Amino acid sequence: MRPEDLPEIRHLSLFRDMSQVNFNALMDSSYAQIFPPSLDLIRQGDLADFLHIVLDGSVELYASWGERECTMAVVEPVSTFILAACIRDAPYLMSARTLERTRIILVPSSDLRAMFRRDTEFAVAVINELAACYRSVVRSAKALKLRNSRERVAAYLLRQSLLAGGVLSYRLPVEKRLLASYLGMTPENLSRTLRALEAEGVKIDGARVIITDRDRLSDLARPDLLIDGPDLDALGAGASLPHARRGA
Amino acid sequence: MRPEDLPEIRHLSLFRDMSQVNFNALMDSSYAQIFPPSLDLIRQGDLADFLHIVLDGSVELYASWGERECTMAVVEPVSTFILAACIRDAPYLMSARTLERTRIILVPSSDLRAMFRRDTEFAVAVINELAACYRSVVRSAKALKLRNSRERVAAYLLRQSLLAGGVLSYRLPVEKRLLASYLGMTPENLSRTLRALEAEGVKIDGARVIITDRDRLSDLARPDLLIDGPDLDALGAGASLPHARRGA
DNA sequence: CGAGCGGTTGAGGCATGTCAAGAGTTGTGG
């Protein structure tokens, strides 16, 4: 592992408050690795051996059932994923693959489990991280059950605009095909919905999003703090805010 | 609080391993209360003041957005809910209402947060509980995105049969209207789907479920350990297994 | 250059939601 990576990891909320000695010990048993794009890192059902920390690149978490498959989240630097499976020493519920060339730190899950028994601050950090992750999935489940696809798309577009600092124009952080899966719809349906939304205050040009009437779009999306934020945990959230917490 | 309740709470995985002194301290600051049916206990958006423990009765967790509303989970004795919100000292993401006359223990969330800094075993228990809750919601999100409503209903019916000990006949633990909302469909659609499933190995008579051809039903539902269990956290799971962990 | 892939668009079909009506059940108050 490169020494210059350590400070970045250390700044993660998960590791920020633990003692330096314990942090070093944890990092000593860990190692970094670089993966090419589209590589499967984790297959759902496998046992959780390592906590993963994304340093560079991005990782898609997806789930499959029979032939069907859907994107659950995208993890961007610098953040961790599959913490929960590591803690419970249980099989992964989701698979993971790189979306691009990606550098990842692997922390053995047994060391992780031993560590939060030794370091209270770390245990508290894990508790906070897990609680945040839990709330994130609940939000996502609420969005799926309470909003139709049009409203989900509109809310996503608005949210991305806010995350980018309230700008009226930005580029989609992921491919539309993946976004469609994340939002629980087919690529065709997303394409059509984006087209239809041009009458509702937003213009789409390739990956470029231009919000032409924020109020109008808001009327449709009816953004809600208890679904859309303010926590930073949805797809693409980490792009603009370094050190944002992400799914696990 | 009745003294005879304490052992039952003490046996919850959340409190099982903490020191007796600390358990007593936590219980001293808590109190029990009895609520009539259909009473709103928690409104989403409110600040999380208390961890709730259901001793008797049952509680529905639901979410709303504008006029729309959906059931997220049902909590049955003896288990806790809204742990995550307490820990993050954040607004509830879900509302809660009693389904019947229900006895509940209220643990002040500030005491809770103080306690896991003092008691490592309790911290570890909280970590495990949260990780389990997280995984439970992920399963539920997977079911929603990967299965259609027919498959969800079939999987639910099979799962309930297993939870009841593999019996071929049992009664639905909740009203169909609520079940429909939990499964992400309308009551009308659930009614029709149950009817249609009679050609697929299950007979429905009121609240009574009779599985006539388990294999056939399994072929349709294709139950999956990474969606349907083996953790006990879905709707109605607690009914047959005392001390099962439930949503938070 | 040609294959492969992402994205778009159209046509058509199925799944699911909406609205409405009626049967059965439960709970309540006179």
Added chain:
DNA sequence: CCACAACTCTTGACATGCCTCAACCGCTCG
């Protein structure tokens, strides 16, 4: 105790949201 209201559940008719299949464009990359 009965009558009524309210509610669940069911069923039918209908509307529509979303998916499927297919074709096509443009781009990228071997």
